Amino acid sequence: MAKGKLSTRQQRMLTFIRDFLRENDYPPTIREIGRACLISSTSVVNYNLNKLEECGLINRNLRVSRGIQLTEAAPRNLVPIPLVGRIFASEPVPVPDAPASFAPDEAINLTRDLVGDGADLFALEVRGDSMIDAMIGDGDVVVMKRQIEARNGDLVAVWLNDSEETTLKHFYLEDGRVRLQPANPTMQPIYAIPANVRVQGKVVLVLRQMEAI
Amino acid sequence: MAKGKLSTRQQRMLTFIRDFLRENDYPPTIREIGRACLISSTSVVNYNLNKLEECGLINRNLRVSRGIQLTEAAPRNLVPIPLVGRIFASEPVPVPDAPASFAPDEAINLTRDLVGDGADLFALEVRGDSMIDAMIGDGDVVVMKRQIEARNGDLVAVWLNDSEETTLKHFYLEDGRVRLQPANPTMQPIYAIPANVRVQGKVVLVLRQMEAI
DNA sequence: CTTGACAGGGAACACCCGTTCTGTTATCAT
DNA sequence: ATGATAACAGAACGGGTGTTCCCTGTCAAG
Incomplete structure (x- = not known):
């Protein structure tokens, strides 16, 4: 009922x-x-x-x-998500090691209907315009789920070994190679061999707050 | 005492x-x-x-x-924001008329530290990729504050009378004309006379939720 | 020593409040 | 018609709840 x-x-x-x-x-x-x-x-x-x-x-x-x-x-509707650092194109994602090490130094509270139970989630502030092809700009906050593998279609943060950069792309494994598709449909995908991409986590939510409401 | x-x-x-x-x-x-x-x-x-x-x-x-x-x-830190409709490029923003008509049919709850007291706020779901130059894509939810005027730098939803379309741009009034600057810095601004632009509201927050956490 | 303010205890009172029971009305399928 | 069911009204019961009154003990000022 x-x-x-x-x-x-x-x-x-x-x-x-x-x-x-x-x-x-x-x-x-x-x-x-x-x-x-x-x-x-x-x-x-x-x-x-x-x-x-x-x-x-x-x-x-x-x-x-x-x-x-x-x-x-209900008070349990709020899920605290630790804001663990910043994300640059030139550096790997600072994935938090200890999941239980709850650092309340800085956290953002979101409702359960947005992020589920909040397990394995952490938040990063984006620095620079390098993620612009994922429609993510300077100052945006991305909420990510810590995971090593990705399913086709996931928007993931990947570290590219050869070019040594972090990027946010949609992940597709097809014909033995990885296609990284920008979220912006007007931009072209890039291709890589699986050994070259290291998945750091999966984007769950993007939050862009304008200053001065 | x-x-x-x-x-x-x-x-x-x-x-x-x-x-x-x-x-x-x-x-x-x-x-x-x-x-x-x-x-x-x-x-x-x-x-x-x-x-x-x-x-x-x-x-x-x-x-x-x-x-x-x-x-x-004591005051609750969850603020309900009514989700009043969708936003297309081809139609004006469906700004809710009555502010007090609290429609709980569909609302998103956000914390007070994100949206303040929630006064004059409403949420819209974006349809289509026409806002892509504002880094806002299909399915995104924008939280807007109802207001007629804009200050320089505000990201506002404007209705352009001559081309009959809604667009999200940063607003600048300079030298008697309006410059509408895309949020994506790689794209070019458009210029218009003030009589041609009708400000519908100001973007306060952008929310992009990936499916299937 | 007396006095008064302060902190606390116990009991009683009157109202508040959730619950439950008994009806009433209307709709609808049988 | 008839029974079932949902929605509603009124009243009464019993326990919950804030309030008040009277009491005891302590401690410092007079």
Whole structure:
């Protein structure tokens, strides 16, 4: 019973709970919800709260006053991702060695729906315009997953042994050779033998923040 | 009576309230605080809560169950941003009219350190490769701030009246004409008279999510 | 020694709040 | 018609919850 459609009343209750929580920092009671949504009976509020819980939109703590949690605001929705360094074209990716060595010196928090459980993820700030053919510019932050191998189509960071540079390209292994395809479709791919490319990780997310909102 | 020193008991209560709030998303009751801090009497908890309020560390809503707010970091750091539509080169940006009409049908949650308080913000999904000179590709999500005017250097979405298209460029007003500079430094700017450009909003954040983490 | 402020304990009160039970109404397939 | 089911209304029950009142002990100032 994942997602029955919400009735008008249920939708109204949900937005009220959101607004109330934003205003007061604690959830409303059943009677406060009823008063705001013009529901005279507490049992009806209770009935619809159960419906909302069945849809996975809220969590209820039974027998606890104001025991309503919005699943979207649940604290475990935030995943901290360590910002481990910068990425240059002229240097390999500084992949963090110890996965568990959680360095909270600098981290960015992202929601679980963007990055999953955050396992094996780390973030890098891009320096220079060398990744421009991957549509990634100076100052962008890339979130990467640490892995050695790549599947066809993955956008990966690779170190090219002969030219000694790091680059971000889509990876394709075909006919015994590696095709590295720029994300920008107007640019040409480059080809290499497998022994020449060392996959450093796979790009999961690109984040570009303009200064001065 | 701004800041008398906190007793051990008061400090313990404060950290318990923090932990409880982090875990449950709603504040504890007086008796729950007492149980956790080994205080047998509710009046003592009440007494020390008043002390904490006098120090400005919490706010109390009298006669309301669980009516405790932490003054420090209380506001939620997740900001919901409505995903209002798609952006094509051939059509104007679908700027949402009503700012207060909170449409939770589809929204992306981002942290406050990325987007501030989220005022006047909305998100659009980019369709097509027409924004490629702004380093924005098909499937990217752009978070925009609704505004009519732009300052020099802003990355804005503009509607060009004569060519009838939407484009994302850096905005510069110089010598009475508008210079629209692609974000990709290898590409050339275009020039237009101010009457020809209509600013639709300013890009605050670009988000590119790879499928299949 | 008395006094007053301060910190704490215990119990009772009155209201708040979630729950549950009994109906009522409307829709719909049988 | 008929039974099933969803949605809703009202009322009552019992426990949760903030508040208040009275008490004890400590400690420094008078």
